[in-house]
Amino acid sequence: MNCASAHEWMEQFLDQELDAARSALLEEHLVNCRMCSEILAQHRRLQSDIRTQAPYHSAPAGLDRAVRDALRQTAASQSTAGAAWRRWQWAAIAASVLLAASLGWNVTLLLTRTADRDTLAQEVLASHIRSLIGTHLLDVPSSDQHTVKPWFNGKLDFSPEVKDLAPQGFPLLGGRIEYLAGRPVAALVYGRRQHVINLFVWPSGAGDGESSLTRNGYNVIHWSDPHMTYWAVSDIPSQELEDFKLQLAK
Amino acid sequence: MFEQTALPHLNAAYNLARWLTRNEDDAKDIVQESYLRAFRLYDSYRGGDSKAWLLAVVRNTFLTWRSRTYRSVETSLSDEVERSAESDAATALDRLVDEVQVEALRNCIEQLPDEFREVLVMRELEEMSYQQIVGTTNLPLGTVMSRLSRARKRLAQCVNGRAAGARR
Numbered sequence: 184m185n186c187a188s189a190h191e192w193m194e195q196f197l198d199q200e201l202d203a204a205r206s207a208l209l210e211e212h213l214v215n216c217r218m219c220s221e222i223l224a225q226h227r228r229l230q231s232d233i234r235t236q237a238p239y240h241s242a243p244a245g246l247d248r249a250v251r252d253a254l255r256q257t258a259a260s261q262s263t264a265g266a267a268w269r270r271w272q273w274a275a276i277a278a279s280v281l282l283a284a285s286l287g288w289n290v291t292l293l294l295t296r297t298a299d300r301d302t303l304a305q306e307v308l309a310s311h312i313r314s315l316i317g318t319h320l321l322d323v324p325s326s327d328q329h330t331v332k333p334w335f336n337g338k339l340d341f342s343p344e345v346k347d348l349a350p351q352g353f354p355l356l357g358g359r360i361e362y363l364a365g366r367p368v369a370a371l372v373y374g375r376r377q378h379v380i381n382l383f384v385w386p387s388g389a390g391d392g393e394s395s396l397t398r399n400g401y402n403v404i405h406w407s408d409p410h411m412t413y414w415a416v417s418d419i420p421s422q423e424l425e426d427f428k429l430q431l432a433k
Numbered sequence: 434m435f436e437q438t439a440l441p442h443l444n445a446a447y448n449l450a451r452w453l454t455r456n457e458d459d460a461k462d463i464v465q466e467s468y469l470r471a472f473r474l475y476d477s478y479r480g481g482d483s484k485a486w487l488l489a490v491v492r493n494t495f496l497t498w499r500s501r502t503y504r505s506v507e508t509s510l511s512d513e514v515e516r517s518a519e520s521d522a523a524t525a526l527d528r529l530v531d532e533v534q535v536e537a538l539r540n541c542i543e544q545l546p547d548e549f550r551e552v553l554v555m556r557e558l559e560e561m562s563y564q565q566i567v568g569t570t571n572l573p574l575g576t577v578m579s580r581l582s583r584a585r586k587r588l589a590q591c592v593n594g595r596a597a598g599a600r601r
Contacts, residue, residue: 194582198556200563229589233557236535237542240451242443246461250443250468254436257469377444 184212189219197226234423235352239376303364304396304403304414310361311381311401311416314370320379321372322359331358335369343369343384343411351430353380373427380417380427387412397421404428435475438483439468445484445559446491452554453495455543463498467491485561485568492551492569499547534596541591549584556581 189212195201196209213220314320323334332345338360347355353373361370361383368385387407395404402421405414406428413431417424446467451460471490478486542550555561555569566577 194585195578198563198581225589226585229585229592230557232538232592233542233553233588236538237558238539239444239558240448240460242447242464243457243461246447246464247440247443249461250440250465253465253469254472257472 184208186212186216186219189213189216190222193219193223193226197223197230231423234376241377304394304398304405306363307381307383307405307414307416308398308401308403310363310370310383311379314359314361314372314381315379319359321357324357326355326357328355331355331371334358335360339367339369341369341386341411343371345371346431348373348427348430351426353427353430375417375419375423375427378417378419380415380419380424382431383414383416384411386410395421395425435472438475438478439471439487442484442487446487448558449488449491449551449554450495452542452550452558453492453547454498459498463491463494466498467494470494482565482568484559485565488555488559488569489571537595538592541588541595544591545584545587549580549587552577552580553584553588 189209192201192205192209196206201209213223323331325331325334326347326349328345328347332342335343335358345355345358349355353375356372356374356379358369358371361368363383364385366385368383371382371384373380373382387410393404393406395402397403401416401418402424403414403416404421404424405412407413413428415424415427417427419427443464446464447460450463450467451457454460454463467487467490470493471487474490542553545553551570552566555566556563561569563574563577566572566581567574570577572580
């Protein structure tokens with residue numbers, strides 16, 4: 184493997200489009216080649232700058248309604264008004280049903296594939312997915328850590344630390360109570376661009392190590408300190424989730 | 434159902450249209466028109482990746498719109514940005530410098546030629562795979578990869594150039 188092939192493969196590698204065999208060759212080369220690893224680092228920086236700093240333009244308020252109205256008019260002109268209206272009533276919930284169905288399918292796959300391991304990780308992931316498809320993402324919607332933290336008082340037998348990480352690109356969205364690992368736990372919800380991060384926190388007797396895994400496009404990482412155990416789950420890239428963990432620990 | 438297939442991608446449709454047109458009003462028009470077009474084309478949709486399919490309609494609607502109304506605003510825009518980037522940096526508060534960096538990045542992306550900007554937005558902001566981008570643009574895989582690579586190279590040059598300018 185020479186530097187020319189390394190350069191050629193680098194972006195595919197960062198885009199997670201390079202096959203495993205070539206990725207291994209490239210990684211081996213990078214260990215020994217400072218110049219190439221510096222170039223890779225530059226690529227990585229640019230990618231991360233674009234993803235964290237370039238604005239994602241979400242549809243403005245009202246566009247959804249305008250599109251639906253325009254479609255309804257077209258549909259009405261094509262079929263009888265009554266039939267079109269019934270279709271539209273149904274369409275109003277269609278998007279969420281589709282999302283729920285596709286996520287449910289993934290969860291089913293996930294549960295059968297890894298039936299006898301990572302049960303807690305599965306619970307965490309299932310809880311994350313449930314929070315996205317239902318209406319129960321936030322019990323206390325607030326970006327203010329001084330609102331979210333007291334909200335847990337009296338609802339849990341512990342008091343989780345709550346940090347807003349908006350300056351680091353992970354704005355606090357709020358929190359809720361979840362039931363995990365056989366006990367009520369704090370779920371803190373953070374945003375990352377269009378993505379949601381669920382951070383589950385509960386007390387643990389002793390540090391119980393660290394782990395991370397990827398399932399069906401979701402990344403889950405787990406760590407602990409002497410008092411608490413933490414599980415973070417999201418569909419953002421694993422290096423961003425690691426960054427989230429570092430920012431929390433600061 | 435068309436609505437199930439297409440409406441979940443409204444944000445993606447708008448994001449792409451907004452980056453391609455570089456303004457909100459045109460982006461809204463393009464998204465509306467795209468959904469009507471997609472609705473009419475839905476009979477020919479053969480399943481598969483619905484996001485790639487819908488964004489292909491958005492992209493084609495944009496290309497039609499551009500051929501009708503293309504306005505050459507790039508030079509005037511970039512001059513303006515250059516000036517504001519420099520004067521802001523001169524006041525040199527850290528927060529301002531950060532804002533200038535974000536603004537510079539946005540402007541550098543907006544100044545990329547359309548064919549580079551679209552693949553960059555699809556890859557980095559829509560987080561689409563190469564195969565999805567191929568599905569949307571109908572370009573050969575090799576072309577998608579080389580355009581993406583050139584987009585990144587140009588963007589890096591532009592951003593680094595701005596940073597050097599701000600330090601002076």
